């Protein structure tokens with residue numbers, strides 16, 4: 001009699017434990033990430049000024065300086081990327097400008113939902129034009145995109161750059 005009672009108790013405990021496992025399993029299944037859930041939490045670290053000085057300004061200078069016309073006593077000297085590697089380097093700088101536009105649209109860096117978004121988007125679009133120009137190896141397109149890039153810097157600075 002006593003041992004049967006004991007077996008019964010073990011049976012009940014196993015049953016309860018089993019139900020517990022099923023519940024735990026269902027819970028973790030519910031918490032499992034779905035396909036469209038974010039995989040990483042992105043935390044902005046750099047200040048806007050650091051992004052400007054560390055990424056935007058060098059990339060913009062690389063685009064501005066890649067094509068130029070110098071007039072001197074020796075005549076007119078045209079400068080443009082020549083080798084595949086030089087065109088690729090120009091494309092890389094354009095890509096850095098595009099991505100810095102994305103960085104300006106991240107979290108706490110967004111100053112407002114109006115012109116800040118517009119000017120950041122302008123930087124992205126003008127960077128895309130420079131990237132296309134580099135891929136097409138077109139000097140004229142590089143010049144045109146350079147003007148658009150410069151405009152996007154000026155427009156945003158006019159409204160948002162605090163005097164330092």
Ligand code: HEC
Pocket residue numbers: 048049052053056057060104116119120123149150152153154156157160161162164
């Ligand atoms: C969406 C807005 C925005 C765009 C676009 C933008 N900037 Fe800026 N930039 C700022 C703000 C805001 C500051 C001031 C940051 C601070 O001092 O905290 C700044 C500061 C700078 C500085 C630092 C100046 C200093 O020494 O204090 C440089 C250099 C700069 N920007 C270059 C550029 C260039 C080059 C471009 C275009 C290719 C550009 N920025 C496009 C918003 C922008």
